[in-house]
Amino acid sequence: MSAGRLSLNQWTTRSWSVAEAVDGCARHGVEAVGLWREHVAGHGLAATARLVRDAGVRVSSLCRGGFLTGGTWLDDNRAAIDEAAELGAACLVLVVGGLPGVAPGEPPAPGFSRDLAGARARVADALDVLAPYAGERGVRLALEALHPIYCADRAVVSTLKQALDLAERHPSEQVGVVVDTFHQWWDPDVFGQIARAGDRxxxxxxxxxxxxxxxxVLLARAVPGDGVIDFGPLTAAVAAAGYAGDVEVEVFNADVWAADPDEVLATVRARYAALVEPHL
Amino acid sequence: MSAGRLSLNQWTTRSWSVAEAVDGCARHGVEAVGLWREHVAGHGLAATARLVRDAGVRVSSLCRGGFLTGGTWLDDNRAAIDEAAELGAACLVLVVGGLPGVAPGEPPAPGFSRDLAGARARVADALDVLAPYAGERGVRLALEALHPIYCADRAVVSTLKQALDLAERHPSEQVGVVVDTFHQWWDPDVFGQIARAGDRxxxxxxxxxxxxxxxxVLLARAVPGDGVIDFGPLTAAVAAAGYAGDVEVEVFNADVWAADPDEVLATVRARYAALVEPHL
Structure with missing residues (x-):
C-alpha cells in the first residue's frame, strides 16, 4: 500500500546507500526520496537518475546547495543546480551558510567576521546570481531557514519570514522556501508566515x-512523536497554504542512525500516518 | 576607578558567595550586581539587603521568577517579587517556563503537553495576576525572551517581539523586558524591536x-569577545532606545566557572570597556 506523500530523506536511514534507500522506499510503499549530493556522487549522477526513474520514485529534494556567505560558492552551486535538473528533483535545498569564516564544528578562522547583517546581504546577492541560472534549468531553489542555534556556523537565515523576504525578490518557480518543523516550530510568527508563503x-x-x-545539538532531532513538537497545527497550516507536494522526514539522530534502517522506515511510515497525514 | 554601568551577574563568578561577589565588585570598581534568589536565600534576604546597601552596590536584577506554564507558580512568584522589593532590585527577571510537563534537563513527564500556543496563553494569564502585585510593591518584572533552543523546557517566550507584546498589556513600570545579546543576536527583527521597546x-x-x-548548549555562553556576537550595533540600539540602566554580564560557561573569579571579573571589566561601553 502506498504511503501517499511521504518522502524518505535518505539521511534518516544514513547507513543505506542510494540504491538501498530507493529499494527500501519501494519495499515500504514510500514513493518519494530526498537525496544528498555526496551520496548521489557516490552512486554516480546519471546512474542515480536512472535508478529513481526506473523505480518510479519521485525525488522530493536534493540536499544541498548554499554556503553562500563565504568566499567561493558559485561553481559548487551551479553544479548542484545541474545535478538537481538531471535528477528531476522537485527542489534544491539551500542552507545559506553562517558568518564568513565560521564553519560547522570548527573554531572560527582567524579574521572571521561578526557582521551578521553583511552575511545576510551576501545571501541576497548570491541569490540574484543563482535564481536565473536555476530558472534556465527548470530547477527550483528552496531556501531553508535553520534553527537560530545554527545561525553562526550554518545559516544566517533563521526564520521563515527572512526566507520569504529573500525568495519574494524572485519568481516563485525559481525560489521557494522550506517549511521545517524542527527549525521553525518555536517561531511565534510561523503560522502567519506559512499562510503568507502560499505557493512559495x-x-x-x-x-x-x-x-x-x-x-x-545537531542531533537533537527525532522521528515525529518522539519529541515535543505538535505536528497537527503546522501540517494543517501548510495544507491550508496550498502545498500539495511530498512530505519529507529528515532525522539527524544518533540512535536512529544506529538502528536497523528497515525498522526506522517502518516507524517513520507509521508515525507519518498517525501524526501528519490526517492533517494534510 | 569605576566601571560605570557594568554589573556583575553573580552566576558569572559562580563559585563566589553573595558576600564574595559584593566584595569582588567593590575591589574591581563594579558598582552593580545581579543576584540569584538561591544565593540570596543562602546569605539571608535581610542580610543581603544590608550588605548591598552598606557596600553602595546597586542590584541591577534579581534572577529569577517565572516558570508560569506549569501547575503552581503563584506563591513562588509572589515571594520572588517580595524579595526583589526588599533588595531594591531594579527588576525581577522572569523566565517564563517551557511546555507544561517539560522541565529543564529531564525527560518530559507522562502526559506532558505539546500545546505551545496554550502555554504561551498561560504566561499572559499569569502576568495579569503578577503585574499588579509587583506594581503594589514597586517591583518591575522583566520578561526575558530566551533563545529558541530553550523553547521546550525553559521559556516559550522566544523573541523580543513576543516579550513586548506581553509586556505592553501592562504599565511600563510594572512589566519591562530584558534585551540579552546571547538570546537575541540572531533575530532579524531585533533592531526594530529594541527601537520599539523604548522605556520597556x-x-x-x-x-x-x-x-x-x-x-x-546551556553553557554555550562566553565573556564578550570570546564568541561570535558583534556587541556594537546591539548596544548602540539599546542606547538609542533610551536605556540608561546597568549592563549585566551573565555568563554560563564551564571554563569561566572553573577559572579564578578575580581573573574572570578583571577580564569581564576589560571586555566591557572595549566592546560595550564605547557604544552606550
Missing part, C-alpha cells in the same frame, strides 16, 4: 525535537 | 555565543 512552499520537512537536548 | 527595556544583559557549541 517548495518543501515540507517533518522532524521532531528532543528534550532534553543531546550533547550534539 | 528593564535590563540589558551582554553575553557572547560560542561556536562551535559545547556539549551542553
Amino acid at each position: 512552499i517548495a518543501s515540507y520537512q517533518v522532524c521532531d525535537q528532543l528534550s532534553p537536548l543531546p550533547p550534539d | 527595556i528593564a535590563s540589558y544583559q551582554v553575553c557572547d555565543q560560542l561556536s562551535p557549541l559545547p556539549p551542553d
Whole structure:
C-alpha cells in the first residue's frame, strides 16, 4: 500500500546507500526520496537518475546547495543546480551558510567576521546570481531557514519570514522556501508566515525535537512523536497554504542512525500516518 | 576607578558567595550586581539587603521568577517579587517556563503537553495576576525572551517581539523586558524591536555565543569577545532606545566557572570597556 506523500530523506536511514534507500522506499510503499549530493556522487549522477526513474520514485529534494556567505560558492552551486535538473528533483535545498569564516564544528578562522547583517546581504546577492541560472534549468531553489542555534556556523537565515523576504525578490518557480518543523516550530510568527508563503512552499520537512537536548545539538532531532513538537497545527497550516507536494522526514539522530534502517522506515511510515497525514 | 554601568551577574563568578561577589565588585570598581534568589536565600534576604546597601552596590536584577506554564507558580512568584522589593532590585527577571510537563534537563513527564500556543496563553494569564502585585510593591518584572533552543523546557517566550507584546498589556513600570545579546543576536527583527521597546527595556544583559557549541548548549555562553556576537550595533540600539540602566554580564560557561573569579571579573571589566561601553 502506498504511503501517499511521504518522502524518505535518505539521511534518516544514513547507513543505506542510494540504491538501498530507493529499494527500501519501494519495499515500504514510500514513493518519494530526498537525496544528498555526496551520496548521489557516490552512486554516480546519471546512474542515480536512472535508478529513481526506473523505480518510479519521485525525488522530493536534493540536499544541498548554499554556503553562500563565504568566499567561493558559485561553481559548487551551479553544479548542484545541474545535478538537481538531471535528477528531476522537485527542489534544491539551500542552507545559506553562517558568518564568513565560521564553519560547522570548527573554531572560527582567524579574521572571521561578526557582521551578521553583511552575511545576510551576501545571501541576497548570491541569490540574484543563482535564481536565473536555476530558472534556465527548470530547477527550483528552496531556501531553508535553520534553527537560530545554527545561525553562526550554518545559516544566517533563521526564520521563515527572512526566507520569504529573500525568495519574494524572485519568481516563485525559481525560489521557494522550506517549511521545517524542527527549525521553525518555536517561531511565534510561523503560522502567519506559512499562510503568507502560499505557493512559495517548495518543501515540507517533518522532524521532531528532543528534550532534553543531546550533547550534539545537531542531533537533537527525532522521528515525529518522539519529541515535543505538535505536528497537527503546522501540517494543517501548510495544507491550508496550498502545498500539495511530498512530505519529507529528515532525522539527524544518533540512535536512529544506529538502528536497523528497515525498522526506522517502518516507524517513520507509521508515525507519518498517525501524526501528519490526517492533517494534510 | 569605576566601571560605570557594568554589573556583575553573580552566576558569572559562580563559585563566589553573595558576600564574595559584593566584595569582588567593590575591589574591581563594579558598582552593580545581579543576584540569584538561591544565593540570596543562602546569605539571608535581610542580610543581603544590608550588605548591598552598606557596600553602595546597586542590584541591577534579581534572577529569577517565572516558570508560569506549569501547575503552581503563584506563591513562588509572589515571594520572588517580595524579595526583589526588599533588595531594591531594579527588576525581577522572569523566565517564563517551557511546555507544561517539560522541565529543564529531564525527560518530559507522562502526559506532558505539546500545546505551545496554550502555554504561551498561560504566561499572559499569569502576568495579569503578577503585574499588579509587583506594581503594589514597586517591583518591575522583566520578561526575558530566551533563545529558541530553550523553547521546550525553559521559556516559550522566544523573541523580543513576543516579550513586548506581553509586556505592553501592562504599565511600563510594572512589566519591562530584558534585551540579552546571547538570546537575541540572531533575530532579524531585533533592531526594530529594541527601537520599539523604548522605556520597556528593564535590563540589558551582554553575553557572547560560542561556536562551535559545547556539549551542553546551556553553557554555550562566553565573556564578550570570546564568541561570535558583534556587541556594537546591539548596544548602540539599546542606547538609542533610551536605556540608561546597568549592563549585566551573565555568563554560563564551564571554563569561566572553573577559572579564578578575580581573573574572570578583571577580564569581564576589560571586555566591557572595549566592546560595550564605547557604544552606550
